[in-house]
Amino acid sequence: MTVPAFTPIRTERLTLRPLGAADAAELHRLINDWDVVRWLSRVPFPYPRELADEWIASTHRQREAGEAWHLAIVGQEGDKEVLVGCAGLMKKSADEREAELGYWVGRRYWGHGVAAEAAGRLARWGLANLDIDRVVASVLEGNDRSAGVLKRVGLREVGTGEAHFLARGARLPVRLFGGGREEVAAPPAEPPPQAAPTVAPVLAAEAPPGKKLLLVAACALVDSDGRVLLARRPEGKAMAGLWEFPGGKLEPGETPEEALIRELKEELDIDVSAACLAPFTFASHDLGHAHLMMPLYLCRRWDGTMVAREGQALAWVRPNKLSDYAMPPADRPLVAMLRDFL
Numbered sequence: 597m598t599v600p601a602f603t604p605i606r607t608e609r610l611t612l613r614p615l616g617a618a619d620a621a622e623l624h625r626l627i628n629d630w631d632v633v634r635w636l637s638r639v640p641f642p643y644p645r646e647l648a649d650e651w652i653a654s655t656h657r658q659r660e661a662g663e664a665w666h667l668a669i670v671g672q673e674g675d676k677e678v679l680v681g682c683a684g685l686m687k688k689s690a691d692e693r694e695a696e697l698g699y700w701v702g703r704r705y706w707g708h709g710v711a712a713e714a715a716g717r718l719a720r721w722g723l724a725n726l727d728i729d730r731v732v733a734s735v736l737e738g739n740d741r742s743a744g745v746l747k748r749v750g751l752r753e754v755g756t757g758e759a760h761f762l763a764r765g766a767r768l769p770v771r772l773f774g775g776g777r778e779e780v781a782a783p784p785a786e787p788p789p790q791a792a793p794t795v796a797p798v799l800a801a802e803a804p805p806g807k808k809l810l811l812v813a814a815c816a817l818v819d820s821d822g823r824v825l826l827a828r829r830p831e832g833k834a835m836a837g838l839w840e841f842p843g844g845k846l847e848p849g850e851t852p853e854e855a856l857i858r859e860l861k862e863e864l865d866i867d868v869s870a871a872c873l874a875p876f877t878f879a880s881h882d883l884g885h886a887h888l889m890m891p892l893y894l895c896r897r898w899d900g901t902m903v904a905r906e907g908q909a910l911a912w913v914r915p916n917k918l919s920d921y922a923m924p925p926a927d928r929p930l931v932a933m934l935r936d937f938l
């Protein structure tokens with residue numbers, strides 16, 4: 597199996613990238629510090645220098661096996677790249693749909709929000725790109741700084757437990773945290789500007805009662821082998837990491853067919869004519885904040901070479917394998933209908 601090269605993950609100030617042999621000396625210098633190690637469960641103290649080399653090599657094997665993604669947190673000092681700490685996501689097994697988030701930051705970089713920036717981005721990246729639905733973490737009782745980081749990432753405290761702490765040679769109480777896509781969403785956006793008090797009652801009176809109807813047009817593209825195209829919702833969108841039928845929201849004044857022709861061009865660079873869009877079925881689903889009404893079309897003919905223009909992962913899937921892909925809840929009945937029809 598070939599594992600694609602890992603594309604570094606960037607935040608405003610930091611880069612998360614695989615560790616290399618050249619990081620070992622600095623990693624050792626940062627982690628061989630009781631104030632760092634005393635909060636970490638799987639790290640010995642003192643930390644032998646050779647362990648840094650061994651551990652870095654093991655991170656590559658674990659990533660290739662699809663079990664763990666341990667990454668260097670790297671910052672900039674002037675024009676120099678500096679190792680700041682490490683962050684990782686670990687699965688108990690490759691087919692597990694949950695990953696444990698862990699991180700540490702070298703003492704000299706404390707107090708700058710580095711851990712929350714790196715751990716938050718890694719958690720969102722994991723939910724969008726690994727086949728997981730939940731991120732969990734634990735912190736040693738008394739480590740309030742780390743509990744604060746997890747809360748800023750969006751994880752909720754869900755209970756207590758115990759874990760073995762290697763450097764302390766004991767089982768100790770931990771606080772447990774967890775969260776899914778909803779909780780670990782993108783950082784809160786700027787609050788919308790407050791409407792002037794004189795205007796607000798007028799707006800309220802004009803707002804239609806009931807839930808907003810969200811109109812989305814979607815398409816099952818079917819190739820000559822009878823496989824269906826699924827696209828993965830990218831990081832930053834709601835339900836990131838779930839697989840969906842290409843498509844999108846109707847813009848004002850658009851028909852569903854027009855919206856689909858536009859979306860298929862924008863997302864996949866293909867040209868589709870309205871005559872090739874066959875109405876198939878629809879989804880009607882409560883999204884909480886709105887009600888989704890989504891016609892699903894079938895399309896077997898298009899022009900142009902398909903390109904994932906938004907960097908989204910694509911998969912051509914046999915109808916009987918569609919249910920192996922995690923999809924938004926609204927799509928579940930559609931999958932069953934497609935399987936029966938195709």
Ligand SMILES: Nc1nc2c([nH]c(=O)n2[C@H]2C[C@H](O)[C@@H](COP(=O)(O)OP(=O)(O)OP(=O)(O)O)O2)c(=O)[nH]1
Nearest residue numbers: 812813814840841842843844845888924925926927
């Ligand atoms: N395209 C598509 N959307 C789906 C599917 N299932 C499902 O629940 N949805 C929901 C997810 C979103 O709430 C909504 C689509 O909105 P979106 O944000 O992806 O639409 P868009 O492409 O216009 O995106 P944007 O420009 O607003 O970012 O429909 C599906 O199979 N395909």
